[in-house]
Amino acid sequence: MPARKLLSDKDRKFQLLFDEHPQPMWVIDPARKVILDANLAASALYGYDRDEFRCMPLSDIQVNHVEAEAGASRSHRTKTGRIIEVDVAAHGFRYGRRAAELVVLMDVTGRRQLEEQLRQAQKMEAVGMLAGGVAHDFNNLLTIITGYSQLILNNLKANDPNRNSAEQIMKASERAATLTSQLLAFSRRQVLQPKVLDLNRLIGSLSTMLRRLIGEDIDLRLELRDDLGQVSADAGQIEQVLMNLVVNARDAMPRGGTLTMETANVQIANNFKGRYTSLKPGAYTLIAVSDTGTGMDEATLARLFEPFFTTKGMGRGTGLGLSTVFGIVKQSGGGVEVYSVPNQGTSVKIYLPRIDEPVTAEGAEPVKRVARGTETILLVEDDEMVRNLVRATLARQGYKILDAADPIEARRMSDSFRGDIQLLITDVVLPRLSGRELADQIVQKRPGIKVLFMSGYTDSAVVNSGILQKEVAFLQKPFTPRGLVEKVCEVIEHGGRTRRAVE
DSSP states (O other), X not given: OOHHHHHHHHHHHHHHHHHHOSSOEEEEETTTTEEEEEOHHHHHHHOOOHHHHTTEEGGGTXXXXXXXXXXXXXXEEOTTSOEEEEEEEEEEEEXXXXXXXXXXXXXXXXXXXXXXXXXXXXHHHHHHHHHHHHHHHHHHHHHHHHHHHHHHHHTSOTTOTTHHHHHHHHHHHXXXXXXXXXXXXXXTOXXXXXXXXXXXXXXXXXXXXXXXXXXXXXXXXXXXXTTOOEEEEOHHHHHHHHHHHHHHHHHTOTTOEEEEEEEEEEEEOSOEEOSSOEEOSEEEEEEEEEEOSOOOOHHHHHTTTSTTOOOSOTTSOOSOHHHHHHXXXXXXXXXXXXXXXXXXXXXXXXXXXXXXXXOOOOOOOOOOOOOOOOOEEEEEOSSHHHHHHHHHHHHHTTOEEEEESSHHHHHHHHHHOOSXXXXXXXXXXXXSSOHHHHHHHHHHHOTTOEEEEEESOOOHHHHTTXXXXXXXXXXXSSOOHHHXXXXXXXXXXXXXXXXXXXX
């Protein structure tokens, strides 16, 4: 067989291999930076047919014309305008009589998105741990500041010149407590008291206040689905979520516009992986808050839920609003996604698991007794200043207090005390022995004793230890002396059960 015929057969085989190969490939002229040929897989990925590819400048496809470093992915634009990320491998060869390169392309868009989601999740988790730890320590301090401020106020007459100073300290501590509460919400380390909610009813009850909040130049539209499913969530926290979103929407429309709040039932068929959220398949209730405001660019969207990140001017925001939204929704078992286009508007979508249970009936808040006590209380708190405050507050109320800084010491006190101890008050996180372990050991020897846990935040030591996986009495720091006394009365009289928190 002639050599020309052998070469022709060989060329046809390579052409067939190039055309039918499942990996997208180009043949390019490296000098002129144009595409000489493309295979079927490249046409399927980019949307151009073979004739359109031939002689096409690479600059028509490259999003960034600067050559990427070796091993780095490139951003390319398809015929429809969609941006994809590709890994590129080039090999020099002779294409007829000219030098050319065979370029093998791999679409890594999905992989890059998953890697970005992982980086975002790791960053949020790390910042959340830091935020939760800071909030925990501050809550101990705020318990002391708030407590002693109230004790001072209780002993000052209305015309006392020092009363205003004490009131300002109290107000400042309350504002600080709000900030730490937001940090705890972001880090998912707060106590939630979920109940079955009708979100339409909740939004309807808020609508009058929301209209006053946004002003007359913004049109509030409610599009609430009639057959909306119920969710299990903390009503106060969901109200906070909606308030934060409405305030952000208002600030994004300084010249007025339209703010739409809508609800819907949605079904997630497959594992949903959005930019910020991963959802398991199942039934969800959707709340969407959309505005016609300034929108956000890609750089802002990338940092949207970071605590203390804000695009508002100095003094106009703490940067904790959306962080709080993220934490509350995640702790309630749901997810958040945000869609935004600069100068067109933003839509925030909240997904909460849908449940088939009747809405929890609203009952009147029972009047809490604040009376003098006679019972004996064992107090365990390793922070000396907090312990002193709690002891002094309860002693003034008539209770007999046994206090210990260490759980081992507290256990010895319980063993050696001959009388009855009606209540154990213990911090959750203690040296050498957790509050739950201490309570279990004391309850075993004193079956009639009641237990009140307190903590600056509900971290894994609280949730994973099982304290909030059953009905327990729990007092969140910071608390006021009055709040402490009310809770102690409630626990001694009724057990003071708290509904399970949602992790």
